[in-house]
Amino acid sequence: MTHPATPPASPVRDLYDLVTGDEDARVCRDISDDACREQPANFFVHLPALFANKAGDLLASPKLTLPWLLGSLGAPPWMLGWLVPLREALALLPQLAVAGWMRRVSVRKWFWVAGAATQGLAAAGMAWTAWSLEGAAAGATLLALLALLSLGRGVASVAYKDVLGKTIAKTRRGTLSGYAASGAGGFALLLSALVLLWPGLSDAPAMLAGLLAMAGLLWLIAAAVFAGLREVPGATSGGGNALTEAWANLRLVQDHPAFARFILVRGLLVSTALGAPFYVDLARQGGGTLTSFAVFLAVSGLADLLGAPWWGRASDRSARRVLIATGLLAALVHLAVAAMGLFQTPTLLLAAAFFALMWLHAGVRLARKTYLVDLADAEHRAAYTAVSNTLIGVLLLVGGGLASLAALLGTPAALTLLALLAIAGSLLAIRLPEVQ
Template structure:
């Protein structure tokens, strides 16, 4: 008899409707108790992940924090560190965090702790917005962003491990897709508001309000996730963190399938690195129109809302094919845009055209994110999932720092050339994904 409480029938019915077929409750690779609790856990994952993604948008490093630093009079150099710290700071420490997580049979509390930590860091940023100015505000925001990124890293390792323990293999992409879609709709609302509002005349109280709201959203997400029904899991691999980290790095060579996946993910990282260069072209072509920036934000939210459920279901069928198609889209789009710009067409394009281009790139990037997450979770076992996640994220975190060189490339050879090189990386990523096995 199951030790898990039975889910209410309306919840089960809704779950089966969303899951989309008659075998929605059939579990292929999770224990019977986890299968019994899957309808409840599906919605716990859906709601908590939606909330955390909304928090990400409200405290976006590339938009909200950068604009806030400018409003506070911080030197422009501080804004250049926001995205590298946020991304690499959350990825690089994961290899060492994973061993500590492995020592605990129940790991949902690491996710809860990470969400509480992110909320606390962002809440303190709101205080900084109201109390500090200039370089002091810049240093304080960067320091808090380091704390935010570390908490985010704990979340990332725990999230994939717990997802693999509580949601069956062919339902994981679906739940992540719906969460991304719901958060994308919220981003649409945020983008519409920022487009209509006159931020150039808005006080810092607006940014403080956004950050305070983000903190509350993360804390609510933590409270929801605390209700997850998680069965105790294996604790092998929870020894000395440094020793486990070095041993785990060996997986890149000892497990050829995993090493191939990390190579593919590294190449497809180009879809994320290309985003700011598209923005640079749009800003130059439209003379820095704030309306264009608002349109790009709307395009980001729309891309996630429209494509994420489709990518999610496609990932449940074949995450490998999702990675191939996403890489092809980004590669061909980048080559087309670079060619158009060199031919003199780009300056004639208006903000709406750039919004469409940004939307297509956003669709591609969403596919890469969902495809590689689903592929990793499906490829790994309960014994290897945390280590695979930590190793791949640590490698990508290091490469993201190197990816900053594309900014130098754009400065020396032009933004179009940087876009072209990144497009070629995307095509190489698609080719690499084509050579990966189905999982």
């Protein structure tokens, strides 16, 4: 759809033009006239809500914060292996049913609001656990709260892509996500500096509990902000029984070859995310302290701060090419760290590798989200999201969590396997069609 004129001039519109470089109304070609008029205002609702959501993700990271906390509280080591699979699988598996249920509702922002609020309450519970419990009891409670947080994240994820597709037009979605991720990265960088400079800080559980409490507050703020989104009611066709719709949606994999190929690419490139705990594990084995944790938090934030805007704009040009490049480069970093694992490696060198991986994973994450939204039309967008997420969740559970490979095969072997999976994903992405 091409709109003949831009929305009326206003301070919000002027700021929107400045932030996005948007002086061409044709960016509204795939959303309705009403949504196009509301786009500048909605952009500045999406932006702070998405920033708070991404900042919460960084502070409650199952790749960094939660592993460090479990170790500090004396939880059994086997619990570490379940953090990433539990977070990812339980965030993904319910989405196929949620998409069918969501189709029955014309205004879908409330699903995201509920999901964000659930994450906020779960993170607050984790903070209480860090302050109050130890050992196996603390570990079990944290895993249960992580399961609750993941379910809320799953509802929010499938809702967000649908609402984003209704309210923000093509060529602006990656830019929006990039700015939000960059802001969250800068926030994490500031917090890490405070941790490094705080005099006499030595109580890891108390410090990590503070980060989790802050994450909970950010998610609750995000829910309140997103409630103000001006969403135009959407179609409710096909909004029957949720489970019936879930099974019907699975046919999309058979009927849409490009979508099926995208699912395989995304599944293989999950290896870029699953590698991060192994980097942290190597740092802890080398005598990691709170200073080491702060360094890792800083480089994680710096990676998003520097990488997200660039990857967002690159994804708007060609998300396919970003998937190819980031998968190959992440494989090289995995192989380099696998080699480091054979020797005693300085923390700063591991932190540099962690930065490279987080920077590349930001590209994978932004590219796959942008590609999926642009690949789907309005009728199938929520179903595409739910089907792909659910199948990835099944793969995570069937594998039992690639984190367990560290105990069975050793960290170098696990990272080598993850590198091979990333290479396979990049090569398969070459055959994806261009959608931008």
